[in-house]
Amino acid sequence: MKTQILILIIVVLEFSSSLPQNQKKNVLIIVADDLGFNDVSYRGSNEIPTYNIDALAYGGIVLDRFYTAPMCTPSRSALMTGKYPFHTGMQNFVIVSDEPWGLPLNEKVMPQYFKEAGYSTHLIGKWHLGLYKEPYTPMQRGYDTFFGYHGPYIGYFDYTHKMFTRNYSRGYDLRRNANIEWRNDRVYATDMFTKEAVALIENLNNKNPFFMMVNHLAPHAGNEDVPLEAKEEDIKQFSYIKNPRRQILSAMVKSLDDSVGEIVLSLRRKNLLDDTIIIFYSDNGGPTEFLHSTTASNYPLKGQKQSAWEGGIRTAAIIHAPFLPQGVIRNRYFYIADFLPTLLTISNANVNISTPIDGMDLSNMLMNDRPPYRDEVLTIDDVFEYSSYIRGDFKLVNGSSSEDGIADKWLGSNNNTNVNAANYVFNVLNSKTAKALKYSLTERKISCLRKRTVVKCGNNVANNCNLLEGPCLFNIINDPCEKVNLATTQKAMMTSMLESFNEKLKTVVPALRKPPNPNCDPIFFNLTWTNWDDYPPHILDF
Ligand SMILES: *[C@@H]1O[C@H](CO)[C@@H](O)[C@H](O)[C@H]1NC(C)=O
């Protein structure tokens, strides 16, 4: 009897972590743009080694079932507001630079909450939540400093954005705070943003906590004339990859991985690692085909960016802090909107969210694998008519996002083996991240974690799901690769899922997307992308 009680107490001590009291913790979020699920190596892929990202994963918490929206603008709006994109009008496609709309100004966003808690707030890299009028831009939305671009993407060496669907001039899009920053040194964008982040960290005044986002361009495609851009010396390392475009993508991912190592190391130099929560994630799945395709691979997940398949919405995500569990995998659902309430709790920011949000505070799940848990994840683009609804183990998928359903399948490569694959664990342990974290992880523990994060599809033969004919149903816990359509074999579940989904659809607010306005043309603004709708149309006064 006594022994049993003793064991119970030990178990409780062992597994119940508690949050630090009082002191506010820094928050650093590093976002990858369009990174494929299979384009990091911590989940077992030997194609593109990402030793620094992987070291962060093994030393922190892997969010195994992390879900985002399937495209950039909706995804970033959910992070910022804690709400589903279809509850703020942000659900359709993305903000194209000639469209007069943005994240509604009555939405309070993540940096504003942290600012209210006394944090200094910084954004480096991409915004893409509205540029046409100044109030929509980062300096007016809670950021103290900004260095980056307002639009969807820029060239990696020239920082311009050219819309190939229109006849507008090519426009420069790089700013420091509210103003254009002219540079012609052709520093590779990923390195440029990394240097800014490191410099910012080095110059921090340690009196106030900080909230910092590093929204990388990488590995999103650049402009359509040169979509894939990397440093020559990096591309050479990937000759074992057969597809020459994928060699360049791999080099783009390598720079991203180097960036993570540099930034974590700079936190170590400033002795800030003990007080900083670090998050790394990708905003949506990788685009293997079509618009802005990069050869990204979400294999073995189905589909890709701009689809409600797992390949579009289940992405890489890691959270690391010394006061959170380390070397663990959390396989409960975590939706991108959950970051807002969860981070406000674990950082001790001590501000309340006063409007209803969709995000859940999952801090107890992170700390202790205890409830509340998220049970549902919704993806809805009611304009392009594709959606999915996850509830419990099941996922309803409705409507195809690709013409004739050509992307409703498994895309992307998985069979080019990196020449250093045998030294994988050694290279992780020697990465900048691992050294900065000074970790005590053994080789065995790393190998074990890596094996446990591999997605296993099972041996079932894929069957008859055709979204052009009707919605499909999957058990994504047993069948994460969405192979076996249960729509006809599990009729009762299908009916119940459709009924609840139809209820959810009633809460969708109309999409805010607006028709293009040619007054945005950079030709009117000294060849820059600016808050064009604040100016009288067609005045060439430069
Ligand atoms: C661009 O201008 C050319 C020549 O005026 C025209 O033929 C073409 O259709 C235009 N393209 C677009 C995308 O507007």
Ligand SMILES: *[C@@H]1O[C@H](CO)[C@@H](O)[C@H](O)[C@H]1NC(C)=O
């Ligand atoms: C947040 O809400 C709780 C409960 O309503 C309250 O006790 C606390 O004082 C509030 N905190 C702030 C910073 O407003």
Ligand SMILES: *[C@@H]1O[C@H](CO)[C@@H](O)[C@H](O)[C@H]1NC(C)=O
């Ligand atoms: C479901 O798919 C059908 C096409 O198969 C489409 O007409 C409908 O709008 C879709 N609904 C949603 C909410 O995606």
Ligand SMILES: *[C@@H]1O[C@H](CO)[C@@H](O)[C@H](O)[C@H]1NC(C)=O
């Ligand atoms: C490797 O993957 C590519 C792309 O998925 C595929 O076309 C090719 O047949 C595969 N090669 C082998 C040897 O499996």
Ligand SMILES: *[C@@H]1O[C@H](CO)[C@@H](O)[C@H](O)[C@H]1NC(C)=O
């Ligand atoms: C116009 O653009 C050039 C670079 O192309 C820059 O040097 C100049 O300062 C800009 N002029 C104004 C008024 O912003």
